[in-house]
Each structure stands twice: as C-alpha cells, then as structure tokens.
Amino acid sequence: MRKNTPSSSALSRRGLLSAAAMGGLGLLTRQAMGETIDFHVPGGPSTRPMTTTYPEKGRMIVQRTRPPWLETPFDVFDQGVFTPNNQHFVSWHWATFPTSVDVNTFALKIHGLVERPQSLSLQELMYDLPRFEIAAVSQCAGNSRLYARPRAAGAQWANGSMSNALYTGVRLKDVLDRAGVKSGAGHVLFGGLDEPVLPEAPKFVKSLSLDHARDGEVMLAFAMNGEQLPMLNGFPLKLIVPGWSAVYWIKMLNDIEVMDHSDPSVWTTRSYRVPDTPNYTVRPEQTGYGMIPITRNLPRSFVTNLKPGETIPVGAPQLVRGIAFGGDHGVAAVDLSLDGGRSWQPTMLGRDEGTYGFRQWQTTISLPGRGARTVMTRCTNTDRVMQPMQRVWNPGGYLANQVETVDLVAA
Numbered sequence: 001m002r003k004n005t006p007s008s009s010a011l012s013r014r015g016l017l018s019a020a021a022m023g024g025l026g027l028l029t030r031q032a033m034g035e036t037i038d039f040h041v042p043g044g045p046s047t048r049p050m051t052t053t054y055p056e057k058g059r060m061i062v063q064r065t066r067p068p069w070l071e072t073p074f075d076v077f078d079q080g081v082f083t084p085n086n087q088h089f090v091s092w093h094w095a096t097f098p099t100s101v102d103v104n105t106f107a108l109k110i111h112g113l114v115e116r117p118q119s120l121s122l123q124e125l126m127y128d129l130p131r132f133e134i135a136a137v138s139q140c141a142g143n144s145r146l147y148a149r150p151r152a153a154g155a156q157w158a159n160g161s162m163s164n165a166l167y168t169g170v171r172l173k174d175v176l177d178r179a180g181v182k183s184g185a186g187h188v189l190f191g192g193l194d195e196p197v198l199p200e201a202p203k204f205v206k207s208l209s210l211d212h213a214r215d216g217e218v219m220l221a222f223a224m225n226g227e228q229l230p231m232l233n234g235f236p237l238k239l240i241v242p243g244w245s246a247v248y249w250i251k252m253l254n255d256i257e258v259m260d261h262s263d264p265s266v267w268t269t270r271s272y273r274v275p276d277t278p279n280y281t282v283r284p285e286q287t288g289y290g291m292i293p294i295t296r297n298l299p300r301s302f303v304t305n306l307k308p309g310e311t312i313p314v315g316a317p318q319l320v321r322g323i324a325f326g327g328d329h330g331v332a333a334v335d336l337s338l339d340g341g342r343s344w345q346p347t348m349l350g351r352d353e354g355t356y357g358f359r360q361w362q363t364t365i366s367l368p369g370r371g372a373r374t375v376m377t378r379c380t381n382t383d384r385v386m387q388p389m390q391r392v393w394n395p396g397g398y399l400a401n402q403v404e405t406v407d408l409v410a411a
C-alpha cells in the first residue's frame with residue numbers, strides 16, 4: 001500500500017522557534033491560475049477556481065477568498081494515508097486573523113476555575129510537558145454539503161474539507177493539571193487569536209465537557225506531520241479533538257477558560273446543530289424535531305483511484321482502492337457492493353495508523369458485462385456503526401455520511 005508516513009524528527013527546536021511570519025498580505029490576495037475544477041452537480045454551475053498562491057499551501061480549490069475556504073483536491077487522498085500539510089484544507093469563520101505570530105511572546109492563557117492561572121510560552125509547552133502523538137482526521141461538519149438535495153446554505157464543500165495528519169503536542173489533561181482545576185468546574189472553553197470582523201459579531205469559540213477535555217487524547221498540537229502548523233491551519237497551536245468534528249479544533253489557540261456552566265456562545269446554542277433523529281436526517285418539509293450540537297465524526301469511505309464515468313474493461317481484474325475513517329472509533333471493515341447494496345464483498349484494509357485516522361483499503365473487482373455499473377463503498381466502525389444507505393439530509397447540510405457511489409462504464 002502507499003505510504004508517506006511523516007516523522008516528527010523534522011521538528012527541531014529551531015524549526016519551530018524560527019520562521020513564524022508568512023508572506024505579508026499575500027494571504028488575502030489571490031491570483032487566478034486560470035485552472036478550474038467542475039464537480040458536475042446537477043442544478044447549476046459547479047466549477048471552482050484552483051489556486052497555488054496561498055502561503056504554505058499547494059494546489060487547492062477556492063471555495064471562498066474572504067475568509068479563506070480552501071478545499072483539498074480529491075486526488076490527494078489517493079496519494080497517501082496522510083494529507084500533506086500544504087494540501088490540508090482551510091476554513092475560518094472570520095477573515096480577521098494574524099498573518100504572523102511572534103513565537104517569543106505568544107502565550108496560552110489558562111484561567112477561570114483553576115487554582116493557578118497560567119500563561120504558557122511555546123517554549124514551556126514544547127519542553128516542560130510530556131509529548132504525545134496521535135493520527136486523526138479533521139473533517140468540517142459541512143464536508144460534502146455541495147451534494148445535499150435540496151441544497152443547504154453554507155460553504156459548498158465537495159468531499160475535500162477533510163484531512164488526515166499525525167499531530168505532535170501535549171495532552172490538554174497535563175496542561176489543565178498544571179493549572180489545577182477547581183471543584184465545581186464542568187466545562188472548558190477554547191478561543192484563538194482570530195477576532196470577528198465587526199466588534200458586535202461573536203468571537204469564534206467552542207467548548208468541551210471537563211471529562212472529555214481530560215480524557216488523555218484531546219491535545220494541543222504544535223506540529224502536524226512532523227512540521228510546524230501552516231499559519232492558515234492554526235500556527236502555532238491547535239486544539240485536536242480526535243474523533244470529533246473539526247469545528248472543535250480551535251486554531252491559533254491562545255485561551256482556555258475552565259467554567260462551571262456550559263458554553264453559552266451562538267456557535268453551540270444556535271449554529272452547528274443537527275436534528276436529534278437517526279443519522280441526523282429529516283425530510284425537508286419535516287417539523288417538530290429537536291436539535292442537538294454536532295459532536296463526533298461518523299464512519300465514511302471513498303474510492304480514490306477511479307473517477308465517475310470512467311470506462312473499465314469487461315471481465316478484466318480492476319484494482320479499486322480508497323480511504324475510510326471510523327469517526328470516533330476505528331475502522332472495522334470497508335465493504336463494496338456492485339449490485340446496489342444487495343450483496344457486499346469485503347476489502348483488504350491497509351496498515352492501522354491509529355483509531356482516528358484514515359485507513360486505506362483495496363480490492364479487485366471484475367465487471368461481468370457491458371453497461372453502466374455502480375460501485376458502492378461502506379465503512380463499519382469498531383462500535384458497529386455503519387454508513388447508512390439512505391441519504392443524509394438536514395437543514396445545515398451537516399454530517400453527510402451515507403454510502404458513497406461511483407458510476408462506472410464496463411466496455
């Protein structure tokens with residue numbers, strides 16, 4: 001199987017503590033390359049410009065420039081189990097975030113219901129606490145929203161607002177222990193260096209329960225795939241919440257508040273919510289259901305080496321391969337169907353790089369007769385949660401994870 005396993009040895013002391021500024025205002029400008037991509041979704045034009053002009057970013061799909069919403073081109077997922085940093089997708093709520101950070105004065109504040117409020121330097125975070133590594137998929141809750149029918153408002157991501165990386169950092173638990181959480185605490189609120197564009201607009205924050213925050217897996221990462229974080233992906237510090245939606249993964253993290261009450265912000269009470277129904281799915285005309293905050297990721301799987309409409313020779317063995325992730329559990333199986341979901345055949349899973357990361361899979365198929373054929377992929381996680389056959393739909397276009405299909409032609 002393909003490999004591009006990163007190594008954290010590239011993360012030298014000097015590496016992190018030197019270059020911290022990026023190309024000035026280059027961040028907010030974009031020179032069109034002329035190249036476009038068409039997602040071929042019915043009901044209107046679905047082309048997007050491609051760009052290579054963002055600092056520390058390679059070839060990306062432009063969903064929006066202000067704030068920058070950059071999508072990973074899907075062919076990247078066929079090239080390796082870890083997504084290269086320069087093609088990790090980018091999403092921000094507000095366009096007002098720093099384009100450089102002084103690593104010598106940066107401080108992470110821990111305050112609220114703690115015995116010893118802290119202001120930790122990067123130096124202290126990197127060298128005074130035990131290091132920890134975890135592979136995890138970061139997926140925007142609105143990944144695949146482009147395919148919602150009827151369409152849902154929000155970033156029209158195709159399937160590329162997800163990325164897998166190996167993160168290096170320290171456990172949030174260790175940082176909280178250093179501050180000494182007081183009794184009566186129940187929640188932890190996280191904020192970053194970005195500020196709303198208008199003073200009356202709400203700052204982007206998210207919270208976790210204290211138990212979750214102390215589970216020993218939630219971490220503060222200062223490196224990704226063995227390198228410092230790209231500025232657009234949250235340099236110098238990002239909260240990593242393995243198995244949970246990327247909305248919780250606060251970038252440019254500089255503020256941690258321990259609280260006795262749950263997060264009152266609009267990002268939890270008003271937005272990032274889904275119906276409290278099976279698979280978070282409702283009919284468009286449906287009413288009278290409750291809404292709950294988005295939390296964990298769900299199992300998903302994708303074919304990466306075949307494109308829709310591709311012609312496959314009849315009867316010849318054809319390699320089919322792709323990636324899967326189990327959401328908040330590992331991948332137990334990826335199965336494939338050639339008969340609309342009546343029967344399923346197992347695929348061979350690639351190396352396990354960690355519970356929350358991508359898992360590669362592959363198998364060989366042979367198409368018996370000429371004509372249109374649809375390949376379906378289905379991931380089952382180790383908690384026995386399976387991708388549903390039924391299309392997921394909710395008003396926010398969130399958490400789509402139904403079985404994916406690729407239409408092929410046997411000839």
Ligand SMILES: Nc1nc2c(c(=O)[nH]1)N[C@H]1C(S)=C(S)[C@@H](COP(=O)(O)O)O[C@H]1N2
Nearest residue numbers: 089090091092093140192233247249250251
């Ligand atoms: N500080 C900060 N962190 C943030 C956000 C933000 O707007 N500001 N957006 C969240 C959302 S919704 C997503 S999908 C991810 C995107 O992370 P990435 O740009 O590194 O891919 O960041 C999350 N963390």
Ligand SMILES: [Mo]
Nearest residue numbers: 091140141247
């Ligand atoms: Mo997101």
